[in-house]
Amino acid sequence: MNWRAIATIYAAEMARTSRTLFQSVVSPIISTSLYFVVFGSAIGSRITEVQGVSYGAFIVPGLIMLSLMTQGISNASFAIYFPKFIGTIYELLSAPISFVEVVTSYVGAAATKSAALGLIILATAELFVDVRIAHPFWMITFLALTTITFSLFGFIIGIWADNFEKLTIIPLLIVTPLTFLGGTFYSLDMLPPFWQKVTLANPVVYLVSGFRWSFYDTADVSVGVSLAMIGVFLAVCIGVVAWIFRTGYRLKN
Amino acid sequence: MTASVIDIAGLYKTYDNGFSALADVNLAIDRGEIFALLGPNGAGKTTLINTVCGIVTPTAGTIHVNGHDALRDFRAARACIGLVPQELTVEPFAKVAATTKFSRGLFGKPRDDAHIERVLRDLSLWDKRDNSNRELSGGMKRRVMIAKALSHQPDVLFLDEPTAGVDVELRRSMWNVVRGLRDRGVTIVLTTHYLEEAELMADRIGVIRDGHIALVDDKTALMDKLGQKRLTVRLSTPLDRVPDRLADYDLALAGDGHALVYTYGRDGDAPVRALFDDLSRAGVAWSDVDTDQSSLEEIFVDLIGRTDDTESSP
Structure with missing residues (x-):
């Protein structure tokens, strides 16, 4: 293992964030604050409580989850797509490193960034509503697992994409709808029975539910199922990355 | 190592x-x-x-x-x-x-x-x-x-x-x-x-x-082996053909008979001196002399061309 190479790529990726600080950090904070204003204050004032929590506080875990997923994907997919697009990928391929180092460093940096962002959003939320965390250990566990899984997913998208359209099509057409329909802004029991069943097919439901449990001790589905689901998704992503590693898909011929 | x-x-x-x-x-x-x-x-x-x-x-x-x-x-x-x-x-x-x-x-x-x-x-x-x-x-x-x-x-x-x-x-x-x-x-x-x-x-x-x-190959060896030198002798009076006395040399007429071009290897044992002696004996009057050598480019084109020939032949 070439640890120095991992540290080098990781540091370079983090430095890239500081160059695009506004885009990377400020804009998600602004959009999250907008969610609070629109959903928390304007609409939330008409909803009294959900599962024993004020609506404004209820949506906090969902909002953090939303940004962990979307930011994890966009950070990691862009980070690996960019060198492919401009051609500097040659350096990664000719360096004395294996794909393990490449994945560890890029996914690690993307996960760090989105996890930091999740914590910033949590701090921002504290300004609007009273957030309490019932199970801090599990909160961090869910946060870490989700951000790593979705950064891996983003990395796969970045490898697969050979143009900018492909880079954005999966987040836009699949991930965003799933997160919005995954109970970010509502509890499943607010839905008609038929749609409750349909929603259970959405993997995001399990992530949001489990994460919310770590805050307020209430969940739509059992915590064990939530953990199992994220474990499955993580395993699938690792499997695909391992396959890319073995075949050199879209990287080597 | x-x-x-x-x-x-x-x-x-x-x-x-x-x-x-x-x-x-x-x-x-x-x-x-x-x-x-x-x-x-x-x-x-x-x-x-x-x-x-x-x-x-x-x-x-x-x-x-x-x-x-x-x-x-x-x-x-x-x-x-x-x-x-x-x-x-x-x-x-x-x-x-x-x-x-x-x-x-x-x-x-x-x-x-x-x-x-x-x-x-x-x-x-x-x-x-x-x-x-x-x-x-x-x-x-x-x-x-x-x-x-x-x-x-x-x-x-x-x-x-x-x-x-x-x-x-x-x-x-x-x-x-x-x-x-x-x-x-x-x-x-x-x-x-x-x-x-x-x-x-x-x-x-x-x-x-x-x-x-x-x-x-070694560059100099390659150029020696495949490269050639050319000696161009500008004639005072044009010739219509290479004199018989000079038939032993690889000579060609150029410039409408105003120049004789002698092609020889780069290895340094070409009979240049003898050529000039024979030119005088043959009564060929000359006014100027020029030499140049084939560049790697010419060798390369020649080489690629030659491989083409060998590949197209059955």
């Missing part, structure tokens, strides 16, 4: 679409030499370099770098190699010094600011160290790529068309850089379209064609 720094044996590369880019390439690069790889477009120059550097996976064959197998022991093998690819690709927003240090770290070498400074100074990039890559001219970007390749002190430097699209002045300074590197013991493998460049720089020359090495 073996004598050759790179050893390629029985190397094949067939792409998924069936295109055979390399077919049975055998090549040894000597330690400390400048090796020029020549060949027409699409002959396999870049594929060969990329296969050695780990960007292309070979279909069959072995590559050893400093005795390390480039596939099984790829970390040790690649650590010895610096690569400057053909396309100008540098991260546009990174700064010159930072991107050079990045390459060093990527190759697992500990931070060494003194070495980075030396490399940047050698390439006249030190003044630009805090500039973003996108602010640099094309030639400067090429130097940044060389600096990145040298940042981890490689034993072998691959330069894929280092001077393509580079102006004369910059090309000359690039040549000086390459010579300086060789003087410090770095082995250099370069591909080029400018035969003048190979002629000026290389110790040995390899010609690759249709994915196989057509010829490898």
